[in-house]
Amino acid sequence: MGKKLITVKLNGRAVEKAVEPRTLLIHFLREDCQLTGAHIGCDTSHCGACTVDIDGRSVKSCTHLAIQCDGSDVQTVEGLANAGVLHAVQEGFYKEHGLQCGFCTPGMLMRAYRFLQENPDPTESEVRMGMSGNLCRCTGYQNIVKAVLYAAAKLRETQKEAA
Incomplete structure (x- = not known):
């Protein structure tokens, strides 16, 4: 299978990247976007170390495909602080x-x-x-x-x- 171009709003900015359809969101964030805040803990969605916010809901990114986020607003822990001020x-x-x-x-x-x-x-x-x-x-x-x-x-x- 070939890569698919996706666009996400990531921590407030538009990001467009080509991903393999089977790429998990956690790997997209950590490897493709260099946002390593979310951690890979269990790969089964039990631990929650990989939790991010997608379109206003908590999602465990280790069992969510990156292509499912096409057109979505994704927030990671890196996006919580605002201009150096802690949330x-x-x-x-x-x-x-x-x-x-x-x-x-x-x-x-x-x-x-x-x-x-x-x-x-x-x-x-x-x-x-x-x-x-x-x-x-x-x-x-x-x-x-x-x-x-x-x-x-x-x-x-x-x-x-x-x-």
Whole structure:
């Protein structure tokens, strides 16, 4: 099979590349686009280390084909910070020590980003459920939950100030 030309909006900018139809999104991002934030953890969509945002939903890029993203808006962890200023979820993970080894962190950040758009004022229980598709082998999740709750409060505060 020959390559197919796809166009995606990647972290806010248009990217056009030719890909093999069988190319997984994670490999497209890491190898073709040199965006290595999303990690390859399990290749089965169980761990969530490869989570990215596609057209407003969390997607595990290790089981999603790059050609499925043709015409889509794709955001990776590299697109969270704005002009060098950390996004609230990144700040939350920093302030609340929401990481240890860091392997799962990009996927956690991207899931937290989307989750907080879906539920801007979550309870601790809702955070645990909303983040349950992303696994961490190091932290025990306590500080990850604190980090997401921190980010939720920060985002609400920012919205109040903007209004």
